Amino acid sequence: xxxxxxxxxxxxxxxxxxxxxxxxxxxxxxxxxxxxxxxxxxxxxxxxxxxxxxxxxxxxxxxxxxxxxxxxxxxxxxxxxxxxxxxxxxxxxxxxxxxxxxxxxxxxxxxxxxxxxxxxxxxxxxxxxxxxxxxxxxxxxxxxxxxxxxxxxxxxxxxxxxxxxxxxxxxxxxxxxxxxxxxxxxxxxxxxxxxxxxxxxxxxxxxxxxxxxxxxxxxxxxxxxxxxxxxxxxxxxxxxxxxxxxxxxxxxxxxxxxxxxxxxxxxxxxxxxxxxxxxxxxxxxxxxxxxxxxxxxxxxxxxxxxxxxxxxxxxxxxxxxxxxxxxxxxxxxxxxxxxxxxxxxxxxxxxxxxxxxxxxxxxxxxxxxxxxxxxxxxxxxxxxxxxxxxxxxxxxxxxxxxxxxxxx
Numbered sequence: 001x002x003x004x005x006x007x008x009x010x011x012x013x014x015x016x017x018x019x020x021x022x023x024x025x026x027x028x029x030x031x032x033x034x035x036x037x038x039x040x041x042x043x044x045x046x047x048x049x050x051x052x053x054x055x056x057x058x059x060x061x062x063x064x065x066x067x068x069x070x071x072x073x074x075x076x077x078x079x080x081x082x083x084x085x086x087x088x089x090x091x092x093x094x095x096x097x098x099x100x101x102x103x104x105x106x107x108x109x110x111x112x113x114x115x116x117x118x119x120x121x122x123x124x125x126x127x128x129x130x131x132x133x134x135x136x137x138x139x140x141x142x143x144x145x146x147x148x149x150x151x152x153x154x155x156x157x158x159x160x161x162x163x164x165x166x167x168x169x170x171x172x173x174x175x176x177x178x179x180x181x182x183x184x185x186x187x188x189x190x191x192x193x194x195x196x197x198x199x200x201x202x203x204x205x206x207x208x209x210x211x212x213x214x215x216x217x218x219x220x221x222x223x224x225x226x227x228x229x230x231x232x233x234x235x236x237x238x239x240x241x242x243x244x245x246x247x248x249x250x251x252x253x254x255x256x257x258x259x260x261x262x263x264x265x266x267x268x269x270x271x272x273x274x275x276x277x278x279x280x281x282x283x284x285x286x287x288x289x290x291x292x293x294x295x296x297x298x299x300x301x302x303x304x305x306x307x308x309x310x311x312x313x314x315x316x317x318x319x320x321x322x323x324x325x326x327x328x329x330x331x332x333x334x335x336x337x338x339x340x341x342x343x344x345x346x347x348x349x350x351x352x353x354x355x356x357x358x359x360x361x362x363x364x365x366x367x368x369x370x371x372x373x374x375x376x377x378x379x380x381x382x383x384x385x386x387x388x389x390x391x392x393x394x395x396x397x398x399x400x401x402x403x404x405x406x407x408x
Contacts, residue, residue, distance in 0.1 A: 001082070002081075002082045002083055003082070004084060006082065007078050007079070007082050007084055010078060011068075011071075011072050011075075011078065013164060013167050013168035014168065015067075015068040015071055015072065016068075016164055016168075017344075018064045018065075018067040018068045018071070018344065019060075019061060019064030019065060019068060020064070021064070021340045021343070021344070022060040022061075022063050022064045022298075022299055022302055022337075022340060023057045023060045023061055023064060025060065025303075025336045025337060025340050026056065026057045026059070026060035026302065026306060027053060027056065027057055027060075028336075031052070031053050031056050031057065034052050034056060035048050035052055035053060038051075038052050045147065059301075059302045059305040059306065060302045062302075063298040063299060063301065063302040064298075066298060067246065067294075067295055067298055067344070070246040070294065071246070073087070073088065073111055073114065074088060074111070074246065074248060074250075075088060076088045076089060076091075076092055076354070077353070080092070087107050087110060087111050088111070090107045091104045091107045091108050091111075091252060092104075094107060104252070108248065108252050111248070169391075173388070173391060176384040176387055176388050176391075177384070177388070179380055179381045179383075179384040180381060180384040180385055180388065182381055183381025183382060183384065184381075196385070196386070196389060199365055199366060199367050199370055199386065199389070200367060200389055200393055202364055202365065202366050203350055203366045203367045203368070203390070203393060204393060206281070206284060206288075206349060206356075206366065207345075207346045207347075207349040207350045208346065209281075209285065210284075210285060210288040210289070210292065210345060210346075210349045211296075211342040211343075211345040211346040211349065212342070213285060213288075213289060214288070214289055214292055214293045214295070214296040214341070214342075214345045215296045215300075215338055215341050215342050215345065217242075217289060217293050217296070217297075218242075218293060218296035218297040218299075218300045218341060219300060219334075219338070221238065221239050221242060221297055222297060222300040222301050222303075222304055223326055223330065225239060225301070225304075226304050226312070226330075227312070227322060239297065242293045242294055242297050245290045245291055245292075245293060245294050246291060246292065246293075246294035246295060248290070248291065250287065250291055250352055250353065250354035250355035250356070253287050253290050253291055253355055257283060257286065257287060257359070280359075280361055281361060283359045284355070284356065284359050284360060284361075287355040287359055288345075288349055288352070288355070291348075291352070291355065292345045292348050292349060292352075295341060295344045295345050295348060296341035296342070296344070296345055297341075298341075299337050299338075299340050299341035299344065300334060300337050300338065300341055302337065303333070303334045303336070303337025303338075304330075304334070306333075307330065307333050307334075311329055311333075312325060312329075315329055339400075343398065343400075346394075347394050347398075350367070350368070350390060350393060350394050351368050351390060351394075352368060353368045353369065353372050356368060356369055357369055357372070367386045367387075367389050367390045367393065368386075368390060370386040371383050371386040371387045371390065374386070
């Protein structure tokens, strides 16, 4: 496992929900009715998937792949733990070991340039494609017939769907439970339940607030991009900067906040900027928005790509204002995309470590910080408890999103 193929497999198991959630949302809204129409026209299963489902899901696939790509480039823990040499580990080594902030900034700039080039190529290709269907077609999705599987095909489908769940969730949780049980048998945990409740509430509060703010910011940017199109250069630059923020490691963002604030504090100490942004929720929220707003923006832009421009044109011809058009047309059609965006941001903030470790308020630890500190001290049995708590707390939005997506 401690090799490049092992790290690739681990990232696949961790990051496939980025692609899965966005693609499932896209196909559940539009794909079922169109797939059924293609079946009635005589198209086989392979042709329906190749010529209907995949093109329809392409904006969501592109958004999910971009998110997984940026998450991989910005990750530090996997590369450091597996002993791999990556740009991100180089940033941390240059900054923390060599104390060379210039080299760290140069390596981080290479990361940004790489992600920016890939996003530009994808958007250039995606700009030539538009996928939309009438909302009335989705009303007949319940009439679609399921495709029955038997024998080896049914077994293969069950195993294929169970594999990521087993390797990405069941096995890791069982290992953590085993570590926790061994620790309970051979040593005292020394971690009172009240502290765990406090850490869990702190994580929930930070994650929920960050998810809300990120979705609101992404809604504003996506809506402005929708109504103004490519006419505003400033808006286009702003959305690209927001997207690139996800590729920046959390510690780099934290230092990017602290260094300018320290410089301003030296020259204008009466402003009190350091006390305002360091060791406060405001500083953490700023770092989270810089880091994770791209997650929400990608999801909502994929949602807007599925709304036909004729919807806006018809509303304007009927005299609807932009505010009414957004509240009565865009918001209902973007509800599932907004839920998916909120879930992705929530889970990302729940497990975010570097920025939280540097900027968190005093005497306010999160589950991720506690798990990191215990694992760093090789207290793996004790680290299993906050790690399991992260999993349990993270299941709450997963259950809520699953119930919301099952509603008609």
